[in-house]
Amino acid sequence: MIDTTYETADSDRQFARQHSPAQSTAISPAQRSSHTGSQSIPSYMTEVYDWAYVNPSWVRWLDHDIVVKTLLFCNDRRLMKRYLDRVQSGMHVWQVAHVYGDLVQLVAQRVGQEGRFDLTDVTPIQIAHAHSKLDALPQARIIQQDAAVFQAEHAYDLVCSFMLLHEIPEDWKHRVVDNMLAQVSESGEVIFVDYHRPAVWHPVRYILQLVNRWLEPFANALWEHEIREYASHAEDYQWTKETLFGGVYQMVRVTRKAK
Numbered sequence: 271m272i273d274t275t276y277e278t279a280d281s282d283r284q285f286a287r288q289h290s291p292a293q294s295t296a297i298s299p300a301q302r303s304s305h306t307g308s309q310s311i312p313s314y315m316t317e318v319y320d321w322a323y324v325n326p327s328w329v330r331w332l333d334h335d336i337v338v339k340t341l342l343f344c345n346d347r348r349l350m351k352r353y354l355d356r357v358q359s360g361m362h363v364w365q366v367a368h369v370y371g372d373l374v375q376l377v378a379q380r381v382g383q384e385g386r387f388d389l390t391d392v393t394p395i396q397i398a399h400a401h402s403k404l405d406a407l408p409q410a411r412i413i414q415q416d417a418a419v420f421q422a423e424h425a426y427d428l429v430c431s432f433m434l435l436h437e438i439p440e441d442w443k444h445r446v447v448d449n450m451l452a453q454v455s456e457s458g459e460v461i462f463v464d465y466h467r468p469a470v471w472h473p474v475r476y477i478l479q480l481v482n483r484w485l486e487p488f489a490n491a492l493w494e495h496e497i498r499e500y501a502s503h504a505e506d507y508q509w510t511k512e513t514l515f516g517g518v519y520q521m522v523r524v525t526r527k528a529k
């Protein structure tokens with residue numbers, strides 16, 4: 271069983287320092303290739319998620335729509351639709367991490383050539399897979415960066431975390447949420463699609479309890495905490511939560527309160 275008392279390792283702190291906003295490299299819109307300033311990745315990725323996201327042999331098998339459908343108990347299209355419904359042609363969108371299957375192409379296609387789709391991820395093999403999906407779409411830009419520290423030149427119309435928060439340690443959740451809120455425009459929107467506390471009657475609740483105990487040490491936090499609790503200045507924003515599939519999933523939409 272994985273140690274659920276995981277704390278940020280020194281190597282993670284060093285990684286975060288190396289990639290602090292003050293030191294991150296500005297990337298021009300014309301540069302669509304990965305920013306690979308450092309090949310180091312947070313230690314939780316190799317210690318907890320090596321098989322799922324880091325090891326290329328596993329990643330080759332996992333990066334398929336059917337895997338996403340199975341992992342999400344057939345709610346994949348429903349959850350993706352919630353996100354895609356928020357995307358309009360011409361928008362500038364930042365998705366904080368790669369997702370298996372065709373989601374990234376669907377978002378990039380929807381913003382169209384008048385828009386821009388920026389995708390960050392922290393793992394080189396995920397960046398490579400993203401390139402294989404997005405290189406034919408000039409509106410897409412792929413950046414190897416930690417979502418906790420990525421800084422764009424311009425604010426985004428839409429910033430989305432699709433199933434990332436439950437996979438990152440608590441201090442990362444705080445920093446990713448704050449950074450997403452910091453990168454959205456005054457009138458823009460931040461959305462989170464992720465796990466939530468399932469209803470007690472839901473059979474999936476008991477499956478996920480086992481999964482979280484053995485494979486997902488950072489996921490239970492989203493059963494205990496609202497996503498807004500991770501924001502340093504939650505009171506400055508309007509938070510709207512919708513739960514789906516008997517509370518197993520949530521979609522949270524965040525907009526800035528009028529001043």
Ligand SMILES: C[S@@+](CC[C@H](N)C(=O)[O-])C[C@H]1O[C@@H](n2cnc3c(N)ncnc32)[C@H](O)[C@@H]1O
Pocket residue numbers: 312315323338366367368369370390391392393396415416417418432433434437438442
């Ligand atoms: C979005 S989450 C889970 C997605 C979902 N389970 C799926 O079907 O792919 C997985 C991705 O998050 C990336 N990731 C993990 N920590 C990250 C971070 N701090 N910044 C950016 N990407 C991160 C991993 O490399 C991986 O590609």
